[in-house]
Amino acid sequence: MNPKFQSLRGTNDILPDESRIWSYLEDKISDIFRRFGYQEIRTPIFERTELFVRSIGQATDIVNKEMYTFTDRKERSLTLRPEGTAPVVRAYLQNQLYTKDEVWKLYYKGPFFRYERPQAGRERQFHQFGAEVLGVMNPAVDAEIIYLGYLILKSIGLDNCELLLGSVGCPVCRPGYEKVIVAEMKEHYSELCDDCKRRYKDNPLRMLDCKNDTCKKYLKKVPAFTENLCEYCKNYLAKIEELLKLLEVPFEITPNLVRGLDYYTHTTFEFIYPHLGAQATLIGGGRYNHLIEELGGEDVPACGFAGGMERIIAALKNEKKQLPISDELDVFVVHIGTECFKSAFQLLQKIRSGGMSADMDYRESSLKSQFRRADRFKTRYVIIIGEDELKNRTAKLKNMKTGDEESIKSDNIVSELKKRLIK
RNA sequence: GUGGCUAUGGUGUAAAGGUUGCACAAGAGACUGUGGCUCUCUUUGUACGGGUUCGAAUCCCGUUAGCCACCCCA
Structure with a gap:
C-alpha cells in the first residue's frame, strides 16, 4: 500500500x-x-x-x-x-x-x-x-x-x-578562565578548525568541547576549569x-x-x-x-x-530488560449464532461496568476464531454464550490457563467474575 | 547543515538485466460448540517520479524516508 x-x-x-x-x-x-x-x-x-x-x-x-x-x-x-x-x-x-x-x-x-x-x-x-x-x-x-x-x-x-x-x-x-584559554590558544589560532575560530571570539569555553584532533592537541595544554x-x-x-x-x-x-x-x-x-x-x-x-x-x-x-x-x-x-507491563485481558465474551449476539453484547458492557477489562469479536466469526482471538489478547477468562446457554439462562465460564469450565447462572456472571478477578 | 550507506507483502529476508521466492504474522479450515502445538489453504510486496534497455527489484538521475559519522544535544 x-x-x-x-x-x-x-x-x-x-x-x-x-x-x-x-x-x-x-x-x-x-x-x-x-x-x-x-x-x-x-x-x-x-x-x-x-x-x-x-x-x-x-x-x-x-x-x-x-x-x-x-x-x-x-x-x-x-x-x-x-x-x-x-x-x-x-x-x-x-x-x-x-x-x-x-x-x-x-x-x-x-x-x-x-x-x-x-x-x-x-x-x-x-x-x-x-x-x-x-x-x-x-x-x-x-x-x-x-x-x-x-x-x-x-x-x-x-x-x-x-x-x-x-x-x-x-x-x-568565568571571564578570567576564558582569558586563560584565549591566551593559551592565541599562537595556534591559524591552525584551529573553523568552528573554534568562531568560538575563540564568541564563546571560548565551547572550544574545550571540540572534537577536532588538532584543536584537541593544543587544548590539552589549557589548564582544567575545575582547577581555575x-x-x-x-x-x-x-x-x-x-x-x-x-x-x-x-x-x-x-x-x-x-x-x-x-x-x-x-x-x-x-x-x-x-x-x-x-x-x-x-x-x-x-x-x-x-x-x-x-x-x-x-x-x-x-x-x-x-x-x-x-x-x-x-x-x-x-x-533487553523486561518491563512489568501487563497487557492481559480479564474477560473475553464468545457468542455462537446471531441469537446470542445481543445477550453477549449486553453482558460485555455489564462486565466492563463492573470494573473488569473485557472484549469480544463484533463480527460473526467462528467459535474457533473467537477463541484464537481471546488467546491472542492473553485473556484470563472466557464467557461462552450459545443457544443452549441462552435457553437455560446460563453461561459457560472457562479459565484459559487451566482449561476448566463451569456453568453459571446468567444473573451471577458479573459477581462470579469479580470473585475471581478482583481481590 | 555536511558526507556516506540503504529502501522488496504487516514484519524479517532471498532473487549478481530475463517467471519476485521463503519464514513469521494475519485470515479461513482440518471436529457441524472451544484457544496455545501440528497440518492445509488464502490474502498482501519491488517507497515515489523519471531515464537507459527488447526486457529493470537489479543500472542512472531526482524526490521522500530511515540508518551511520560529523555537528549538536535530551
Missing part, C-alpha cells in the same frame, strides 16, 4: 506496542517527581522566538540553526519550544509564583522540537521530562537534582549509566561532591563539561549511557542562576535537568 501521506521527517507515530512502554515510564517518572515534592507544570508548545533567543543564547547552535520558527498571522515570530527551562521560567515570572512562595519545585514532560538531521536517538519532535528548582542557592539542591536523575534511571533498570559532573564557573571566575574556579565555585562543587558521596552516587569529575546552552552557571552534569552511539546523553542539566534575571525577574537562583524519553527507551531496549 502506498499511503498518500506520511509523517514528516524526524517525527514518529508511537503505536500501541510502544505507547505501553511510554505510559509505564511516564507514570514511573511522575511518581518519583511527586515523591521528591515536585509539582507538575504544563506550558504551551510554542512561545515568542525572543524568549528562546534570550535564554538559550544568541550564539548557540540551537538558536542559530535548530529552531522551528514561523510567523503567525499577526507577523509575530513564534517558535516551537526547543527546550523546557525557558518556558518554565517565563511562566514562573508571568504568574508571579515568587509571591506565593520563595521556593518552587516543578516538573514537566512533553514534546519538544529541534530542526536537526534525524538519527537514532535524535528526532525533530522528541520528548523530554524535566525538573526545576527555583529560588534556592544551596549545593543540596544541586545534589538532589542529580540524585533525582540518578534514581529515575536506576528505578527503570538503567543502573549502569555514567554520571559526569563539572562546573562552568560564575561571572566572577574561584574559591566560591570550587567550594560549591566540593560540597556537591561530598553530598553525592553521602548518597552513594558514583560520579566522575569532568573538567570540560560544557553544555550547549549559555544560561548555565556553576554546576553542570550529564548521565551517559555509553552503548548508544553518538546520542549517548540520557539526562543533562545544571544550575542557571542568572536566567530569571535575564528574563526580567529578580536575581533568583535556579537549577534543573531534562531527560530524553526516546533515548531512555532506546537504552532500555539495548538492556
